[in-house]
Amino acid sequence: MKKLLLIYLLIITTGSFYAQNMSKRAFLTGDFNFTFGINENYTLFNDDDESFLKFSAVMFRVGAGYQFNSKWLASFNVGYDHHTRYSINAIPTYGTLRYNIAVDDFDAFFAEASYGKMWRPSSKYENGDYYKLGLGVQMGGSGRWHTLLKLDFHRKKIIGFKNNTLDSVSLGIGFIFL
Template structure:
């Protein structure tokens, strides 16, 4: 018990002597595109209508969060996902935890994990869980606006699909506003 009190006392003293407060709220948004292998593509057979890589979906996300000491950030997010390959729409609501691996001024390279609930606008499939993991870079911009480039893995629990889920890898372009 004494060790815990000492730890928190040192943490408080360190915080109070810090030169500037780096905790700050933010708003974020992104648009992701998912690509996949075309199941109808046949290797070494010329066909003008088929490509090896095919567009499989897009995801729009927005959220509010709070960054702690420029290393950790927590956010609450919502979005709209559309998987064109399956004609499936979903509305994920989730919490994210972001950790900046490296930083230089306001630029950062980070990892992000997400967990939440995925809502289905139609009754064709039931609601399920949502999981996400991503890596990305944030580039500082003008007037507190930042550009974000991300690579995300998404898992949506939807019964009726292979292994009762849809997995996707997406490329994202987004922003944050501090």
């Protein structure tokens, strides 16, 4: 009986110790990304008021996911992309796997990868695949809202588009609600 009580006490103590360190929870996320492309009309050392970078796309994303522990998060996302340079609109739906490289309370430096399907609301181009790789910083806020700053590389596989891909690098600002 004493051995059984000792084992039971050990299991309870170990379980409560790990329960305090576990950070399993569901979350909501959203962000705006802005893409700038190189201006083809820009000439070096010419004072014609042309800027080197030109706004080329805006992307809006929302998602829901689950945090497995302090390092790994997974989410399902949907978004809307508008590429002004090519007059392309897209609706990506994708899954994201995020790994927190460094964590301090609710602050984190992370890398993430995404893969999914990109839907086109017009018949100008075909539907395609969507890929994303990125780095970001999560800054803990008061309460459950936290700010995200991200640098992402997006690849949209569009059949019929030149080289069948549309690549972009974007800067994003968003939130995560844990």
